[in-house]
Amino acid sequence: MTDALSGTKEDLCALLARESRFDTRDGTPRYIRLANTLREVVRNRELSSGAALPSERLLAEMTGLSRVTVRRGIELxxxxxxxxxxxxxxxxxxxxxxxxxxxxxxxxxxxxxxLSFGRKPETRWVAREYASPSAQEAMTLGLSPGDRVLRLHRLRLADALPLAVELAIVPADLLPNLSMLGTSLYTAMASAGARPHKALQRMHACALPEFEARLLGAETGEPAFFLERISRTDTGRVVEFTRSHFKGDRFDFVAELNLHRET
Structure with missing residues (x-):
């Protein structure tokens, strides 16, 4: 894209007409090539938010594509x-x-x-209470009969934007008083000498359940990430069992990988 767009339909059509991206020599379907071109224009901010696209008919005329192809590219x-x-x-x-x-x-x-993103974190509590653990929670945390847990159910926000719903379960003896809990669970656990040292995380894509969707201001069934984390101290004690739903359109989960060399 060499010429800046003014955001008008005419400018966009002229650009698409000049682009020779709609042949199929590399096997890429034409509607994907059109979508790629439009996506690049938007991401380069050459077509501003709120701008109207030309009609399917006009796009088809200017690109030489069929209206069905144009429609498929737009739908993508x-x-x-x-x-x-x-x-x-x-x-x-x-x-x-x-x-x-x-x-x-x-x-x-x-x-x-x-905070590392320069955002203001915020917590809205759904529940914070001492309770008897479920069978799964007791087994995961290695609890004995009669042991209690602290159940922390919260909506996580940044700059007032709802991002995730988190249910954290920790052994009650680690934080026997709610006054020990500030804005960060890990800070409170560190003060109690139980800062997580390592963790096992499992993550998969899911459809957002109704309850979590309501808290996040989203639609039930909207794409989301479900993350389960089991954390241990440096002595091996399990001190956290957390299950979270993250909005799928807000997060990219990243991991740095190192090349494994055989010896």
Whole structure:
């Protein structure tokens, strides 16, 4: 993309007409090539948020593609959340959604992560109470009959934006008084001499359940990430069993990998 766009339909059509990206010599379908071109224009901010795209008919005329191909390309970007189709009005560029990188190679708290992004972390409590553990929680934490847990259910936000719903379970003897709990669970655990030293995390894509969707201001069934973490101290004691739902359109989970060399 060499010429800056003014954001008008005419400029966009002229650009697409000049781009020789719609042949199939490398096997890429034409509708994907069109989607790639439009995506690049939006990401380069050459077409501003809220700008209207030309009609399917005009795009087809200017690119030499069929209207079916144009429609498929647009539908792909609608599914990605880059474009929005408004009935009776047209297709528009959506404002970009800010995403956060969540590291997988180190144990960090949500508070620490958001502060590193320059954001203001916030917690809204759903529940914080002492209770009897479920069978799964007791087994995971290695508890004895009669032991209690501290159940911490909270909505996590950054700059007032809902990002995740987290249910953390810790042995009650680690934090026997709720006054010990501040804004960061890990800070409180560190003060109690039980800061997690290592953890096993499992993560998979899921459909957002109704309860979590309501807390996050999202739609039930919306794509999300489910993360389960079991943390241990340096002595091997399990001190945390956490299950979280993260909004799928807000997070990228990243891990740094090293090349394994055979000896």
């Amino acid at each position: 970007l609608v599914r990605e959340g880059i474009l929005e189709q408004r009935r009776g009005s047209g297709t528009y560029v959506l404002a970009p959604v800010e995403r956060f990188e969540q590291p997988l190679a180190a144990i960090t708290s949500f508070t620490e992560d958001m």
